Amino acid sequence: MSVRNGREFLSIPGPTVMPDEVLGAMHHPAIDIYSGRLEGITHSLLADLPKVFGTAGRVYLYASNGHGAWEAAVTNVLSRGDRILVLESGRFAIGWGETARMLGVEIEVLPGGWRRAVDPAAVEERLRADTAGAIKAVLVVQVDTASGVVNDLAAIRRAMDAAGHGALLMADAIASLATMPFEMDAWGIDVAVSGSQKGLMTPPGLGFVAAGPRARAAHQVAGLRTFYWDWTFREGELHYQKYCGTPPEHHLFALRKAVDMLFDEGLDNVFHRHRLLAGAVRQAVESWAEGGVLEFNILEPAQRSDSVTTVLVKEGTDPGALIRYCQEKCGVVLGVGIGDLGGKAFRIAHMGHVNAPMILGTLGVIEVGLNALGIAHGRGGVQAATDWLGRSVPA
Helix, strand or coil, X not given: CCCCCCCCEEECCCCCCCCHHHHHHHCCCCCCCCCCHHHHHHHHHHHHHHHHHCCCCEEEEEECCHHHHHHHHHHHHCCCCCEEEEECCCCHHHHHHHHHHHCCCEEEEECCCCCCCCCHHHHHHHHHHCCCCCEEEEEEECEECCCCEECCHHHHHHHHHHCCCCCEEEEECCCCCCCCCCCCCCCCCCEEEEECCCCCCCCCCEEEEEECHHHHHHHCCCCCCCCCCCHHXXXXXXXXXXXXXXXXXXXXXXXXXXXXXXXXXXXXXXXHHHHHHHHHHHHHHHHHHHHCCEEECCCCHHHECCCEEEEEEXXXXXXXXXXXXXXXXXXXXXXXXXXXXXXXXXXXXXXXXXXXXXXXXXXXXXHHHHHHHCCCCCCCHHHHHHHHHHHHCCC
C-alpha cells in the first residue's frame, strides 16, 4: 500500500522543480540560430543575467553543467603552474580545485571540515604568510549542497583585503544564485560561476561565468585558454560566437521565461521567500532532533543555508530507509547524503520554484516516514514549521 500516486515531488538540491511556464516555453519548434528572435533572447539574457549576479561585469553562457562552468572559470584566468587556495567547507570547493589540478594548476586546500563555514581569519592568516604572492586565486562556494553550509563571501573578501593580498576571489554560486543575496561587485568577487538547474528553475545544461575587471585583466595573460571556453572568442560580434557554435535553443527559451518570473516576483521577494521556507524546515528539524537520532549537519544556526538543509542520522539508523519510504510510499524524493556524508545523512532542498504547500508537504511526509519506520524523533516538527510560518507571514 502507498499514497504516492499523483505528481511526484522532487526535493533534491538540483535539478529542482521546474515551473509549468518554463516547461511550456520549451515546447516550441527550433528557430533560426543566425538572426531574429533567438538573437534577441541572447542579448536580453546577456543584459539581465548580470543583474542576477549583482555585477556590472560580463556574464558568459555555456552549454554545460556547473562543472563545465568551473572549467571555464579556471581556464580563462589561470595558467599552468599557478597556485590557488581552495577553501574547504564540504565537497564542492574541493571538486572545483580538482578540476583546476587536472588542468595543471597547483592547489592548496585550507582545511575547514564539513560542519562549519570557512573561517575568514584563517584565510587572512594564510594569505599574510604568502609574502611572495604565489597564490593567484582563492576558490570558495557560497553554498555547499553536500554539507548545507553558507559561507560569508563578503567577510572572506575583507580578510583578503586585510592581508593585502592580490589573489582573485572566485566564488561558486551554483546552489545559491536566485535563492539568497549574491552581490558580486559589492562583495569584491572577481569571478562567479553558476548553473541553470537550481535557483534559476531551468533544466540542467546551462553554465554561467561572471567576470569582473580584475578577472578580465588576468584573462589577457591566462595560459590555459581554450577555444570553447574562451571569453574573448565569445565576445565576438557573430551570434554563434556567444555559444561557440549552435546555441542550446530550448534551454534559452526556458531560461528567458525563468528570469522573467524572477524579475516579476522581485529578487528581494525571492530571497525572502527562501528565508521563510528555510526557516520552516529548520524549525521542523530542530523539533525532530530532540529524539536524539537526527541532527543538523551544520552546527552554527547562522551558517545554515537557505537553499538546502543537510540532516545527519545517528550511526545505527539507516537514512536510506527513510529516503526510500518517502519516495516509494509517498512520492517525495529527498536528497541522499553525498561525499563524506554518504549513508550518514539526508538532504531537504528548499530552493527554486517552491512554496509553503510544497515544503510543508515534504516535512509532513518525512514525519510520516519517521513514524512508520520507528525512528526516534521529537514530536511536532510539522506543527513547529506551521507555527513559524504563521508568525512570519502576517495576515
